[in-house]
């Protein structure tokens with residue numbers, strides 16, 4: 389049994405370790421930031437992070453869930469089991485414009501600080517490397533392989549222009565749509581053709597016509613990826629990419645069906661044939677409110693102000709959603725730049741490698757490690773997280 393004084397003492401040791409490791413964290417963050425790698429091609433990043441963890445006494449399993457760059461680093465044994473999650477992929481052309489170099493540094497840094505501060509810990513510390521967040525759904529694939537089963541807590545943090553403890557995300561299903569028609573001269577014999585572009589445009593028209601009937605926070609949006617080749621030829625092939633999003637899992641299923649009906653109707657209306665390819669869905673994110681509360685207390689103790697997101701602001705989707713549907717999870721945000729600088733921009737890429745972000749490698753790692761320590765050391769917390777999970781999701785966490 390551990391009392392409050394012992395928890396406080398453990399947290400002081402963690403903070404001291406973070407202080408000693410700070411220059412190493414900055415170095416890690418810069419190495420990642422300076423070598424941006426795309427989803428599932430993060431070989432250098434995975435090598436850097438696993439090497440660091442191994443050096444610090446973690447037992448590292450590479451290439452988990454059939455993904456070359458995914459890893460699970462483990463220290464200790466038995467329960468409770470706490471995992472720090474690390475994303476490390478970058479974006480095409482704009483590098484680490486989502487700041488995943490910081491996510492990795494915070495997660496790996498917290499794991500290392502924990503293990504150094506609590507070498508005789510009863511329980512298990514895991515650092516899980518989750519590649520391909522940007523459109524790859526690495527965590528969705530890993531979740532299907534049972535990588536997150538048995539965790540008492542999955543902890544990660546994302547950088548942004550404001551600090552939020554909790555923020556929902558939309559469940560999303562991607563679709564690739566292809567229409568096959570028949571080409572013909574667009575002026576002398578259009579009646580002999582079947583216009584695949586008209587079919588694709590009809591999808592946009594029907595989605596737009598239905599917008600007023602959708603529930604708030606529904607998002608359906610798409611682009612034309614192939615719209616035909618020449619204005620004087622009736623296009624015989626067109627394609628588009630679409631994302632269907634909702635803030636409720638059951639409603640997403642309903643919307644998916646609605647969208648597929650729209651696409652099939654467009655084919656029927658124009659005489660084109662259609663191929664619908666459904667991609668990897670990301671589930672809706674439900675952060676564990678008890679774990680969020682603990683994290684908030686730790687941020688307060690560190691003197692980091694935070695705010696509650698407004699109800700009406702737009703949100704995106706993230707593959708952490710799938711983890712949050714399995715085990716108690718948090719995905720807070722830490723402010724690393726001036727407000728108004730959005731993610732996926734060159735300005736945010738700069739912020740992710742700035743002196744301010746360097747400074748915050750210590751704050752972030754401490755906040756995450758302290759929260760992990762709460763789960764590992766306080767016997768009541770495990771049970772509270774499980775009960776909260778049950779209240780929020782109506783089932784037990786995955787064992």
Ligand SMILES: [Zn+2]
Pocket residue numbers: 486522731732
């Ligand atoms: Zn992103």
Ligand SMILES: [Zn+2]
Pocket residue numbers: 486487488521546
């Ligand atoms: Zn991101």
